[in-house]
Amino acid sequence: MTASAVQTSGLGRAWYVVVTHVHQEKHARYQLEQQGFTVYLPMVPPPVRARARNGVAPGPRPMIPRYLFIEMDLDQDRWRAVFSTMGVTEVIMRGSGEAARPSPIPSRFIEELKKREINGLVxxxxxxxxxxxxxxxxxxxxxxxxxxxxxxxxxxxxxxxxxxxxxxxxxxxxxxxxxxxxxxxxxxxx
Structure with missing residues (x-):
């Protein structure tokens, strides 16, 4: 990844990867949104062969189980609060110790996923x-x-x-x- 591919601290908002507890993606998204963060949880349609359980039809599911994306400005947002958010287990980081900071991902990745959405599903x-x-x-x-x-x-x-x-x-x-x-x-x- 080149410096031009992602935004880093000091350059404004960028997207970061958050890891959640098993089956807690929606709960973590809700909790992060309540704190004022912009969160993206890409959802996909249920598998074609999925069967109803207890009379309930299968619904959309997270595209990448246990992962969601959060947009932050590390210089302005209270990004350390993400670690203590219910449903969150970790944030993908780079560096170690006090120098560790969330590792940004290319914004074009999120843009591409959003372009592939039909009725809110990727x-x-x-x-x-x-x-x-x-x-x-x-x-x-x-x-x-x-x-x-x-x-x-x-x-x-x-x-x-x-x-x-x-x-x-x-x-x-x-x-x-x-x-x-x-x-x-x-x-x-x-």
Whole structure:
């Protein structure tokens, strides 16, 4: 990461990664918002094959379990309060001891996720195989094939798992060292 890729202390607001307790992402988001922080918790639709439990249909789920993003200005915001927020276990830091500070991430990453939202849910679309050609996932893809999800500002590598229906496929999306199973739409073979 270059200095121009992220904003650091002294340059204003930047995005940081917060780690939550298991299944506490929404609670942590609420608690941080109550403190006046801008928080982004990317949500995805439930898996296509998810079943209702106790008569309750499955709902949206966090895109990256246990992770959310917070926008702060380290020189102006009370960022140390994040550590004692209910639901939060840690903030991704750089440095050690008294010099340790939250490690910023590129704002274009958050912008790209937000651009992929449809009705408040992140939808990964437009996969192509690793050689850059588009196409359907018929017999061309098999479990374990690497695909690239192309975006306006960034591309993401995913691993093909299986076709779900028609032109949608289940893929494994790795972000911040965590694997997340996502359903994406594949382009037609035009």
């Amino acid at each position: 939808v990964l679309q437009h996969a192509r195989n690793d050689n850059g050609k588009g196409g359907s996932a018929g017999p061309r893809f098999k479990r374990g094939d690497k695909l690239r999800v192309a975006g306006q500002t960034a591309d993401y590598d995913v691993i093909f798992e299986e076709m779900v229906d028609g032109d949608r496929a289940a893929v494994i999306f790795t972000l911040l060292g965590r694997d997340s199973r996502q359903i994406i739409s594949l382009p037609s073979e035009d």
